[in-house]
Amino acid sequence: MTFRRTLLAAAALLAAAVAAAPASAQTLRIGLREDPDIMDPTLARTFVGRIVFASLCDKLFDIDKDLNIVPQLATGYRWESPTTLAITIREGVKFHDGEVMDAEAVRYSLNRHLTMQGSFRRGEINAMEKVEVVNPTTVRVTLKVPFAPFLSQLTDRAGMIVSPKAAEAAGAQFGTRPVCAGPFRFVERVAQDRIVVERFADYWDAQNIHLQRIVYQPIPDDTVRLANLQAGSLELVQTIGTNDVAAVQRNNRLRLSMSDELGYQGITINIGNGPRGQTPLGQHAKVRQALDLAIDRATINQVVYNGMFTPTWQAVPPTSPFHVKSLTPPTRDVARARALIREAGVATPVRVMLTVPNNPELRQVGEVIQAMAAEAGFEITLNAMEFASSLQAATRGDFEAYLLAWSGRTDPDGNLWTFVHSRGPQNDGKYANAEVDRLLDAARVETDPAKRVAIYEQMYKLAVVEDRSRLYLWHRKNIVAHTARLTGFVNVPDGLIRVQGLRLAN
Amino acid sequence: MPDGAVITATAAPARGESPARRAWRRLLRHRVAMAGLVVVLLFFAIAIAAPLIAPYDPTRTNWAAIRKPPSAAFWFGTDENGRDILSRVIWGARASLLAGVISVAIALAAGVPIGLTAGFLGGRVDALISRFTDAMLACPFLILAIALAAFLGPSLENAMIAIGISATPIFIRLARGATMAAKVEDYVEAARGLGNPRWRVAVRHILPNIVPPLLVQATLAIASAIIAEASLSFLGLGQQPPAPSWGSMLNTAQRFMEQAPWMAIFPGLSIFVVVLAFNLVGDGLRDALDPRQR
Amino acid sequence: MLPFLARRVGQTIPTLLFVSVLIFGLQQLMPGDPALILAGEERGDPLVLAQIRAELNLDKPIVVQYGIWLWGVVQGDLGFSWRIREPIAGVIAQKLPVTLQLGLMAFVIALVIGIPLGIISAIRKDTPVDWGANAVGLAGLSLPNFWLGIMMILFFSVHLGWLPPSGYVPLTEDWRQSLATTIMPAFVLGSGIAAVFMRHMRSAMLQAMGQDYVRTARAKGLAEKVVILKHALRNALVPVVTLGALELGTLLSGAVLTEQVFTIPGFGKLIVDAVFNRDYPVVQGVVLVTAALYILLNLVADVLYVLINPRLRHA
Secondary structure (H helix, E strand, C coil): CHHHHHHHHHHHHHHHHHHHCCCCCCEEEEEECCCCCCCCCCCCCCHHHHHHHHHHCCECEEECCCCCEEECCEEEEEEEECCEEEEEECCCEECCCCCEECHHHHHHHHHHHHHCCCCCCHHHHCCEEEEEEEECCEEEEEECCCCCCHHHHCCCHHHECECHHHHHHHHHHHHHCCCECCCEEEEEEECCCEEEEEECCCCCCHHHCCCCEEEEEECCCHHHHHHHHHCCCCCEECCCCHHHHHHHHHCCCEEEEEEECCCEEEEEECCCCCHHHCCHHHHCHHHHHHHHHHCCHHHHHHHHHCCCCEECCCCCCCCCCCCCCCCCCCCCCHHHHHHHHHHHCCCCCEEEEEEEECCHHHHHHHHHHHHHHHHCCEEEEEEEECHHHHHHHHHHCCCCEEEEEECCCCCCHHHHHHHHCCCCCCCCCCCCCHHHHHHHHHHHHCCCHHHHHHHHHHHHHHHHHHCCCEEEEEECEEEEEEECCEECCCCCCCCCCCCCCCEECC | CCCCCCCCCCCCCCCCCCHHHHHHHHHHHCHHHHHHHHHHHHHHHHHHCHHHHCCCCCCCCCHHHCCCCCCCCCCCCECCCCCEHHHHHHHHHHHHHHHHHHHHHHHHHHHHHHHHHHHHHCHHHHHHHHHHHHHHHHCCHHHHHHHHHHHHCCCHHHHHHHHHHHHHHHHHHHHHHHHHHHHCCHHHHHHHHCCCCHHHHHHHHHHHHHHHHHHHHHHHHHHHHHHHHHHHHHCCCCCCCCCCCHHHHHHHHHHHCCCCCHHHHHHHHHHHHHHHHHHHHHHHHHHHHCHHHC | CHHHHHHHHHHHHHHHHHHHHHHHHHHHHCCCCHHHHHHHHHCCCHHHHHHHHHHCCCCCCHHHHHHHHHHHHHCCCCCECCCCCCEHHHHHHHHHHHHHHHHHHHHHHHHHHHHHHHHHHHHCCCCHHHHHHHHHHHHHHHCCHHHHHHHHHHHHHHHCCCCCCCCCCCCCCCHHHHHHHHHHHHHHHHHHHHHHHHHHHHHHHHHHHHCHHHHHHHHCCCCHHHHHHHHHHHHHHHHHHHHHHHHHHHHHHHCHHHHHHHCCCCHHHHHHHHHHCCCHHHHHHHHHHHHHHHHHHHHHHHHHHHHHCHHHCCC
16 A cells, blocks of 8 residues: 555656656746737837846836835935936946946946937936936936936836947847846747746846746737646746636646736727717717716626726726825716716717727627616727727727726826826827816926825816716736746736746746 | 549430429438538528527626526526627527628639639630739738728628638639639530630530539638638627627637636537538539439 | 749749739738837827838838838848847748648648548448548538637646647757647647548549449449549549648648647748738738748649649640
């Protein structure tokens, strides 16, 4: 009996050893939702790209799981005046090509972000007037005007420092072989298949790096991505659907980690962007209010997302210090919605075309909203559109209402000014309210967080409560699933996967 | 497909009975084909009578009954929005059968005359048509379909047009090849030698003889068209929600494969049965049209 | 034979030109401005948009864009991907072996399933064996690829743990792993085509069995097996094999949803992602290469026909 048990145990061990053979314990395989775009911090645009950058390129600052700004390649900062920022640089940091990371490299990188042709960082840091090297460990950044979100921009791609030598040599092709100062260095990329990085021995914080290699694999299908984790072909997956949460929780070989995302999902309404803004919905705040009241956020959350998301009425999640606590989402009131439509004096049924991105979950959200709004006197037609077409439609005003998601930024300005200000580059509905503009501008220069929240509260009262320029629906969750063998994972609300402290047991 | 072996040889007309009539009589004797025909007709009847026989409104949601397994109230269970799957399968038959039949009809209507012309005339006309057909065949289906559907606007009708156009080059090739093979047959040479006009030879003598390979291809094409509609729904270019088609139901079900398998089983089964039935009918037709096989 | 071959090879040039014009035209029809997508979150800034358009020649007339692209192709330069900035020739060189391997495996699976089923159902025409063979053959064709694929992943990878659920390992790296990663997608693809082979095989067999020489052979008292294998099968195989060349051509560009589900980094996935990202140089490059391959296979099919039936040589 004992002998048999020993034999069985030995067999099981052998089987485990054989199964584990292809992936050494030092390799972490991460499943991504899509294929990242170019791996150049200045030119990159996608969210998944930021996940890969987390192992390749360190930034001047980072955020922790409570959204505090913490130093990374910088060691500290000091506002010398509202427009002058002194940043001290960490000593003894090397780039992957062996060059020294110093104040000059920081100056070079910030200028590259600001001036390189095709840069996507320009909009994030265009408040910057100049950057000077004070000494090898200090730079001084001068802003054109006071800009409260500036420091938080340096916690993302705009704060990534690249090797000036490599960047000069590669030019626009730098993204095919990025050279930064992160814990891992670039090995190879097979488009749509994998990006491989390996441990950088001279990393400044090397004692916190316990992995040898990371392989990032884009797997777009939710079911298949999770199946890879279940089958042991991946150690961590970036997101899983809320439907699969229960299955992961039941599986004792897997672990689940959730955090509120920094962004939101909502409905953009075309108010002034071309002829399609001339609808009852676009022209009457009361009709928009009726639609808002017809939607039961809690039920949609339950039906589509198994109750896991957080219903909302604003752009910033409750975990952020800039969340306005007094603003809670309205409860459904069909009778009031009908009355509002009557007051607005528009003909029923109110016809609305709702554009939804073509993914199964958001299509279902569209169907649920359609059914709910019908009871209040709306006749909603759904228009499922693939991403490229919908972007163009949104920009050109070829939509009436548009269900969309925003991944979010650390500073609330990135969730609000861009979308609500009349000059905001992503204000697709062309909502314009001079007072709202004034408040958004005021929040940008206000450095006291408490006062900023108060300004945002006033702004929401106009843009959301009164004008219903956009219907905020809910904050999603970053749901990360990984093998129980992986320890040290910290779920930061920005949804990126930080590799410091990760450990993979055999 | 220039394909000598598939082509049926002459149909020497029997006295007192037209070939079509005789084929029909033979088809009636073909039990498997008749079974297939009955199934196809049954599904057509279901599609037409959908408003009368569907137990519920296929788009009526019920948040209290989402993803419920089959029961006495909901024979096929309910979907992610609490809608009755049986009713959706019944209504979905409309979209899917239409998608299959109309798109193949478009492909036949466009492909056969062009292919016949190319094969019969030969020379420069043939070269031009063949190069164009090659180019179309070489273009991946999805590129063509996305461009067309995006240009026309996403809807079931436009998906049918896109599928039909993408299926056309196959029929051109098939008709051309069969025509080329048929026109060197003795009876065609004879008809030509007797001084019949070219179009008359083409329509009267060649067309009937290229029908069997076209039928085999058409039945298979209907099947692929039903599935192509599913793929286009997947890309948001087919049936628009909340109206059902079997394809879009399958796409939705994919998210719940483990939690609610019935959402995938019933539309999947419907596609399978209909596709099979179409093929059985096509098969029987081919036999019935071919006088040599009895 | 040689003049025929020369003529057919010469024909590929106009066909490829046709293809490139078709693709350029289709891209013009498609909504979705590539500059808007490349601009990402900066899409509201006209300056950024103008910059991108200038860099990628999108501000020039379509004819000029086509000319620039064609001139590059003639010089052997397919351009670079707008999205990941890699040269397209390199990307294609990465994907081609993957697609070829998957296509050939699917083709073999389709033949292995389709041909015997077709023969059996022709021999046992109108019996339960025939109906059963029909049902089996058609099952693969009647199930959407993505659906069958996901079912197989759930069953073989998640529940049984036999095969890796997705991804791809090159043959040169580890042939066992390579086969393990491609067998499910190859089966999904092959099962669909098997039905086509099976139907045509059955049809061609019945046809051949009704021909005079088979009847003669039978009348001569040859054993039924010999008649079927030697005479009927040999003649029936001809159209089926040539049809196979066509199907293989479609496989090279048509494995779109299957590659998507199994995350196989081949042509299908490359082109669909490129279309959705409006990465036009990639679309053009891949379509051109697929078209060339497709035409090559067609050429092979045509040569086979002519070898078999010399009467077609001058047609």
